[in-house]
Amino acid sequence: MNGVKSWTVTLVFYFLILAVLIANLDGSSSLYGILPKRGPASPRQPLAHLQHLGVTGGKLLDFFQEHLLELPEHIESSSPRISLYYDAFKNYLYGPGDNARPVNCNPDRSIVAKLTRDVQPIPVHSHNDYWRDLPLFEGIAYGAVSTEADVWLVHSPSLADGVTSEDVILAVGHNEVFLDPVHRTLDQLYTVPLKTMLDQVNCREGHRGGLFYDSPENTLFFYIDFKSEDNVLTYKLLMDNYLKPLADAGYLTYYDLHNNELVWNQVTVVLTGDFPKDLNIVDNGNADRGYYNTGKRHVFQEADILDPTALDTNASVVSTASYSRLLEKCGSSDKEVLSQGQLSSATVKCIRSYIEKSHDAGLKTRIWGAPNWPKNLAVNVWTQQVKELEVDILNVDDLKVASNTF
Known part of the structure; x- marks a missing residue:
């Protein structure tokens, strides 16, 4: 009988403890004062004090996506400029206080080091890069050696007719309806971050650094896709307000108009879309001196793989064609490639003949519009x-x- 009573007391005790635990699971209640009520749980903030994780490339992107809901309080409570993810990621790259450049010159603690240490550059163009969650940064983190921005002329709504270049900016986006002329501009998403990254790894005289930690000699092809009808004004804005700081710092690939020599640098600007075809416009009327009157041409027109010599000599560094146009020229089609699961040997031979003509003209090549599925x-x-x-x-x-493929 005593044994039964003992077991009864034990069971009651265990049920009491269980009730207490259940009542306190959400930290908002107590059971008859037996256990004190807990205050609100302190939010975990693993990103709040990070300065140099030591994780780079795709692993770094995975880390931030995994901990996206554990953002620092000061970021969560503020209105995002691009997105909470982008703002938190940029805050990590730039360091405490959102400083654009470290007080002390230390390339090994730079944005480039945080993004691309142990990342091998791959022959990839980040198509529609501005659509990505992390414009510019994501492509570089994966090692893509080429990126792009679609640019539109955006006028202030308060301006009257007859605006000048000082009244407009270049906004970045795929569709004119969804442009954000405050945060998604060419300088905020691309040119200023590019200069910041390059300044950090070129702070020591005599040492030349690029955007890829392990391959500083690699250039980043930067495609500027002209979308607005007034391509002359777009070009003037691009050169005067966005590319000049990069050119002045010596970061842009250029064609030496005096020595007839191509000089590769950290960023190679390629004009695509509805860009000006007239080199007189490109050189600002200074055929011998170039747009900035320095004897250098800092931008390059995109050539056509199907007619690689159509543009002026030395005006291009890359030729491009659409996948569907090349298939059509070679007597094939998307449907045929889909049914075969790859390009036929005859199609490969035909397309390669066009690629070789571009290579013979000294041009690199890119094909866009190939299937993604x-x-x-x-x-x-x-x-x-x-x-x-x-x-x-x-x-x-x-x-x-x-x-993961290359």
């Missing part, structure tokens, strides 16, 4: 472009898959 077809065609066609820059939407 199904994945096995996309990877097959990517591989054929690089290995069989010898395309120099692979147009890619899924950077993660591409980084």
